[in-house]
Amino acid sequence: MDTSQHLKEHLVLLFLVTAALIWSAVKPASYLTWLLEVSPAVAGLLIVILLYRRFRLTTLSYAIISLLAISMFIGGHYVYSNVPLFNWVKDTFDLERNHYDRFGHFLKGLFAIVLREILLRKTSLTRGGWLFLIVMSMMLAIAALYEIIEWIIGQLAKQVKQVQDFLGTQGDIWDTQWDMLFCLIGSILAWLALSKIHDRFLKKPL
Template sequence: MKYYPHILAVIFFVFFVLLGLNPVDRNVWIVEVIPVFGVYLLLLFTYKKFQFSNISYTLMSIWLFWHTIGGHYTFANVPFDFITNLFNFERNHFDRIGHIVVGFYAYPMVEFLLKKEYTNKIIASFFALFFIMSIAASYEIIEWAYAVIEGGNTGIEFLGSQGDMWDAQKDMLADTIGALISLCLYWFNFIRIQKT
């Protein structure tokens, strides 16, 4: 699996280009893919200096793919009816799952801090959790500010609240839950490796 990150990078690049060809709303697509492309380039250009585990690359790629789909359709309008109808939801929860997936970045954050020997496992875990929570809060502020400044349909689609006045708080909670899930995965793997 030596070339796993390379294969993942190529697959994602093709996926990104294809979904960028004819998005539902070009303006929404642009603002949605800026963080995606930023993370992708960061991982690409730092690869020679630092390599994550394949688990970390997998977790990070889930968000890259998920957010790219959301950018193509706009998050509120991704064809996700089978889940909405299955659980009798009142809204499209594609974006909420996307926020859970953001939390998966806690795993590579712990990995980075430990490989660099910046701290121990306990502090690294708490730092990763609080890092995700701060990113979540910052992103909600950016969404709100952009929606106010843009003032039109693009701003509303980027905000993606779908009429839920507690959307921002629920999104931040979803990010936190995703972080806790990935940290549990990290500790599960750590304990499993210690036993072998």
């Protein structure tokens, strides 16, 4: 596949992400919650765009980044604890909470493939146990950092309802631990399911 075809695919992904961002900004449940939820995704996307010419990733990695950004935009628009589809799941199966937040953290495990690509291309690490261990450790570190940032924001604005919506604990004192566990499970499954596919993408010209 030539470079021009890759560029077309990447532009399509950029268009989809931009459209999702614009949609999410139209009458969200709360503009403060929306800002808190989408800011990390927007910051990450800007970094990816700025580095596009210097360090171009595979289309698979860009697709993963796009999917993760869109999932965060959806959560920002509705508030994670009130995403309609997962409210329906909650009511249909008589669950105690809306699980979109759990799903979002599970989905973030896909980012393990992006880290895998960066380490394979920018370090001397090779495929094997050490690469797996380091990527999983990095994913847990990222998940922990995100939870720490959430906790700091929550401590700074304990009485602001929109901030509590951003935290999305839904009364679960173990919410932080569950979020990190789901991210780890998602990372392991993404590794098992996508590593061979990822290797084929890495063999293609960027």
